[in-house]
Amino acid sequence: MSRKVKIGTRGSKLALWQAYHVEDLLKKSGLESEIVIIDTKGDQVLDVSISKIGSKGVFTQELEDQLLDGRIDIAVHSAKDMQSTLAEEFELIAFTEREKENDILLSVKGGIDIQDSSKPLTLGTSSTRRVATLKHFYPHVKTVDVRGNLQTRIRKMEEGLCDALLLAYAGVHRMGYDDMIAGLLDLSEFTPAVGQGSVAIESAKNLEPTLRQQIIAACNHPQTEFRLKAERSFLRVLEGGCSIPVFALATLEKDSLILKGGIISLDGKHRISLEVSGEKTESEVLGKKLAALVFAAGGKEILDDIKKSQSKP
Ligand SMILES: NCc1[nH]cc(CCC(=O)O)c1CC(=O)O
Numbered sequence: 135m136s137r138k139v140k141i142g143t144r145g146s147k148l149a150l151w152q153a154y155h156v157e158d159l160l161k162k163s164g165l166e167s168e169i170v171i172i173d174t175k176g177d178q179v180l181d182v183s184i185s186k187i188g189s190k191g192v193f194t195q196e197l198e199d200q201l202l203d204g205r206i207d208i209a210v211h212s213a214k215d216m217q218s219t220l221a222e223e224f225e226l227i228a229f230t231e232r233e234k235e236n237d238i239l240l241s242v243k244g245g246i247d248i249q250d251s252s253k254p255l256t257l258g259t260s261s262t263r264r265v266a267t268l269k270h271f272y273p274h275v276k277t278v279d280v281r282g283n284l285q286t287r288i289r290k291m292e293e294g295l296c297d298a299l300l301l302a303y304a305g306v307h308r309m310g311y312d313d314m315i316a317g318l319l320d321l322s323e324f325t326p327a328v329g330q331g332s333v334a335i336e337s338a339k340n341l342e343p344t345l346r347q348q349i350i351a352a353c354n355h356p357q358t359e360f361r362l363k364a365e366r367s368f369l370r371v372l373e374g375g376c377s378i379p380v381f382a383l384a385t386l387e388k389d390s391l392i393l394k395g396g397i398i399s400l401d402g403k404h405r406i407s408l409e410v411s412g413e414k415t416e417s418e419v420l421g422k423k424l425a426a427l428v429f430a431a432g433g434k435e436i437l438d439d440i441k442k443s444q445s446k447p
Pocket residue numbers: 212213214215300301302303304305306329330331332333
């Protein structure tokens with residue numbers, strides 16, 4: 135019998151759900167675990183835009199410190215919140231089975247239809263990708279910035295800040311708000327953020343090899359891993375932090391992987407979305423290939439413009 139796996143997680147409700155999910159997967163494989171809640175800088179400054187405090191590692195730094203000194207064995211994250219490039223000492227060892235990767239509309243009132251441009255509609259979101267996507271496909275829709283956890287956002291919506299929230303299905307489903315879902319958005323328009331819908335397990339590279347292997351066997355979903363590796367390889371080239379409207383979605387058809395992805399200008403005017411396909415075992419190569427195509431098609435200019443506008447005070 136091996137020792138208890140120490141699972142590090144942030145303390146938000148979504149993070150805890152994810153940690154319990156990993157705990158369940160470990161348990162099914164006969165691995166005991168305990169959950170260690172770790173407060174991160176990102177948790178302390180929820181009312182400040184993440185792009186203002188610098189997105190790099192605000193939700194991961196404290197977890198990584200504890201991975202390094204062995205206070206925890208693994209850290210559990212929403213895969214989509216993970217930077218595309220980790221520091222040398224760390225790696226993502228497993229990706230849990232992805233759930234529906236769509237964005238959705240969440241509302242307490244009926245009759246929410248983004249197609250209907252005859253009625254005013256205000257959506258709450260704080261994602262640059264979602265705002266830019268709306269500007270591109272649904273310019274009649276107004277957006278309002280809404281932050282905080284799901285419960286807080288729902289309260290703000292109920293207070294009248296917006297008609298509906300635009301969110302990831304995964305988080306809404308995990309928090310048990312399925313019955314408030316007013317519509318699933320089309321993947322070809324609202325192509326999700328890289329990794330959306332899967333939980334990533336991070337470890338230090340010096341984690342004991344047998345334990346590492348047991349955790350992978352218990353938690354990793356190989357199909358999801360192929361998909362996320364392709365998407366993350368694409369993101370790595372685009373260096374898209376969470377404040378850049380980059381999107382990608384890989385799907386598998388038997389052994390071939392289809393990777394769609396691109397970038398949108400902040401004003402929604404320019405949207406580049408391309409597709410590559412090949413063997414699933416070539417996922418990382420496919421990600422780089424797609425990135426090169428997107429850059430060549432004008433993505434480089436869009437990215438440079440966004441970076442320029444965001445570096446202004
Ligand atoms: N951006 C924050 C975030 N990070 C992970 C999720 C949901 C879970 C997931 O997509 O895996 C969310 C909420 C959202 O985007 O609506």
